[in-house]
Amino acid sequence: MKSIRVAVIGLLFCIPLSCFAQQERSTVTGIAGKYAAMINPGTIRPLLEVLASPQMEGRETATRGQAKAASFIITQLQQAGVQPGAAGGWEQFYEMYEDTLIKGEIRIRDKEYHFGEDFITDLLESRSESIHTNQITFAGYGISTASFNDYANLDVRGKVVLIREGVPGGLPRDYGITYNKLAAARAAGVRALLVISPHARNYRLLNRNKLRHTGIYMPGASAAEGPNLYYITPAMAADLLGKAYNDSLLDTQKGHLRMPVHVSVPVQITLDKKSNVYKPSNILGIVEGSDKKDEYVFVTAHYDHLGVQDSVLYPGADDDGSGTSAVMAIAAAFAKARQEGHGPRRSMVFMLVSGEEKGLLGSGYYINHPIYPLTQTVVDLNIDMIGRIDPAHERDTNYIYIIGDDKLSSELRPINEMANGITRFKLDYKYNDPGDPEDFYRRSDHYKFAEQNIPVIFYFNGTHADYHQPGDTVEKIEFALLARRAQLVYYTAWEMANREERLKVDRPEK
Numbered sequence: 001m002k003s004i005r006v007a008v009i010g011l012l013f014c015i016p017l018s019c020f021a022q023q024e025r026s027t028v029t030g031i032a033g034k035y036a037a038m039i040n041p042g043t044i045r046p047l048l049e050v051l052a053s054p055q056m057e058g059r060e061t062a063t064r065g066q067a068k069a070a071s072f073i074i075t076q077l078q079q080a081g082v083q084p085g086a087a088g089g090w091e092q093f094y095e096m097y098e099d100t101l102i103k104g105e106i107r108i109r110d111k112e113y114h115f116g117e118d119f120i121t122d123l124l125e126s127r128s129e130s131i132h133t134n135q136i137t138f139a140g141y142g143i144s145t146a147s148f149n150d151y152a153n154l155d156v157r158g159k160v161v162l163i164r165e166g167v168p169g170g171l172p173r174d175y176g177i178t179y180n181k182l183a184a185a186r187a188a189g190v191r192a193l194l195v196i197s198p199h200a201r202n203y204r205l206l207n208r209n210k211l212r213h214t215g216i217y218m219p220g221a222s223a224a225e226g227p228n229l230y231y232i233t234p235a236m237a238a239d240l241l242g243k244a245y246n247d248s249l250l251d252t253q254k255g256h257l258r259m260p261v262h263v264s265v266p267v268q269i270t271l272d273k274k275s276n277v278y279k280p281s282n283i284l285g286i287v288e289g290s291d292k293k294d295e296y297v298f299v300t301a302h303y304d305h306l307g308v309q310d311s312v313l314y315p316g317a318d319d320d321g322s323g324t325s326a327v328m329a330i331a332a333a334f335a336k337a338r339q340e341g342h343g344p345r346r347s348m349v350f351m352l353v354s355g356e357e358k359g360l361l362g363s364g365y366y367i368n369h370p371i372y373p374l375t376q377t378v379v380d381l382n383i384d385m386i387g388r389i390d391p392a393h394e395r396d397t398n399y400i401y402i403i404g405d406d407k408l409s410s411e412l413r414p415i416n417e418m419a420n421g422i423t424r425f426k427l428d429y430k431y432n433d434p435g436d437p438e439d440f441y442r443r444s445d446h447y448k449f450a451e452q453n454i455p456v457i458f459y460f461n462g463t464h465a466d467y468h469q470p471g472d473t474v475e476k477i478e479f480a481l482l483a484r485r486a487q488l489v490y491y492t493a494w495e496m497a498n499r500e501e502r503l504k505v506d507r508p509e510k
Helices: 002-013 022-036 041-051 054-059 064-080 178-188 200-205 234-241 317-339 361-368 412-423 446-450 479-498
Strands: 091-093 096-108 111-114 129-138 160-164 192-196 213-217 228-232 262-278 281-287 292-302 346-353 377-383 399-403 426-428 456-460
Touching: 022 317, 022 479, 041 054, 041 064, 041 317, 041 479, 054 064, 064 281, 064 317, 064 346, 096 234, 129 192, 160 178, 160 234, 160 262, 178 192, 178 228, 192 234, 200 228, 234 262, 281 317, 281 361, 292 317, 292 361, 292 479, 317 346, 317 377, 317 479, 346 361, 346 479, 361 446, 377 446, 377 479, 412 426, 412 479, 446 456, 456 479
Parallel strands: 129 160, 160 192, 192 228, 292 346, 292 377, 377 456, 399 426
Antiparallel strands: 091 281, 096 111, 096 213, 096 262, 129 262, 281 346, 399 456
16 A cells, blocks of 8 residues: 555656656655655644643743743754754844833923823833923924924924824824824924823823833834924823813814913923843754755744733644644654655755744844845745634635745746645635735745745645634644645655756746
C-alpha cells in the first residue's frame, strides 16, 4: 500500500514546473511524503498545548509570557535539529516603548483639575511638560485656512491657547478635524492647546488604567513635535474665562463674534510621563540548503497573542498557536530530512514573529532589518489560524482559505494546487478577491514581504466566534485538520525549496 501511494504522489507532481525527470520526481516526492508524516496530530498537539497554556500568559508582545513562549519555541527547534537563523543566534530583538502617566494636572488659580476627570490628552501624541503662565489667549475655533483664519493678527507664539471644538456655521466640517487644528496651532507657534469639549464630562467613565498607558508602540510612532493638545470640560473653560458655568459658551455666536482675546489668569499645566523600553523578538531558525543555499524560502507565523486582560486569559490557541505549532512541525520535518541526507536545495528559514497583534510590528521590523537578502528571498508561506472551522464551512470542513498566491507570481498558485493534489482540500479563494471587505490580505505578516515584491501565500481558516476571545482554547482545535493543512504548506515549501528554477515575479498586484 505504501509503495502505491508513493507512485501516485509521483504522478501528481510530475508536471512541467520543474526540471526533474519523471523518475527523479517520483523519488523526491516519495522522500517528501516520508517526512510529511512527521507533521501529525501527535506531534503538533503537545506543542500547542504548551503555547496556549496558562503558563504562557497569553503571549502578549513585550511581556513575560511572550518571552516564555520564545524560550519554549527555541528549545523545540534546537531539539529538532534546526540551526539558529538570526546571525548565529535565535532571536532578532527590536525595541518597543510604552508611555505611562506619572502626573497629569491643570491648576487654574487655586483649583486643581485632574487628568481623566476634567481633561484628557493623547499620551502617545503628547510630551512631558510643565507650563506656568498668567495669560490665556482665546482663538475662536482655532481654524486657519486661506479663506478663514482665527489666528489672523493674533500673536500666539509661545502661548497657551484656548479654542472651541467643531466649526462655526457655514464652514466645511473638515475644518474642525483635530489634526487640522493641531497643525494650525503648530504653524502659529502655540505652546499648548486647550480645546473645549462638551464630551469631556464623560472622561471619568472611561477605564482609568488604560487612559494612563499608551499601549506598546514602535520608535517613531509618537508625535514629532508639539504642541500638546488637551480636551477640557466646559466647566474648566468657564473657570479660565472668569465666567459662571454656562453651556451657551459652546454655541456659535452670531457673526462669529469672539470673547475677549486675552484673559489674565494664572494657569499651571503639568504633564509628566515616563517611557518603558521593551525588547521583544522574532525567532529565526534555518535548515541550510545545498546547491542553491543562497536563496531562501520562508515559512512564517506569529507567536504573540493578546495576553491577559482584566485578569482574563486569552490563550490564542488558533490565533496563532495553530500556525506557530505548524511552523515548528514543518521545521522539524525539514531538519530530519537534511539529517538523513535529503536536505533542501534552497535554504529554509522558519520565522516566528512577535508584534503581529500590535500591527505587524515584528515582521515589519524584519523587513526593515533583514538578516537574509530580500532580493534572494523567494517566497513567504505564512500561516495564521489553521486549527478551526469558520461558520461558512460547518457542513464542508475540508477546506483552507488561500490568500495572495496569485498577486505577484503566476507560478505560485499552480505549485500550491499541485501540492494540494496530495492533501486534497477545497482551496477557497474567497478572501483573495481584491474587493474583499475584510481585507485579510493585508492583515497578517506575509503582507510585509509582499510589499517588497516577494511572492506570498497566506493560509487561513477564517474567523469564528472565539476569534480574539478567551474561548480560543486548545480543546476546540481540530488537530487532524490542522495537521493536514500544515502538510499542504510543507509540500508547497518542499517544491519551492527543490525546484530548479526560481519562482518568477511577473505580476504587479500588492
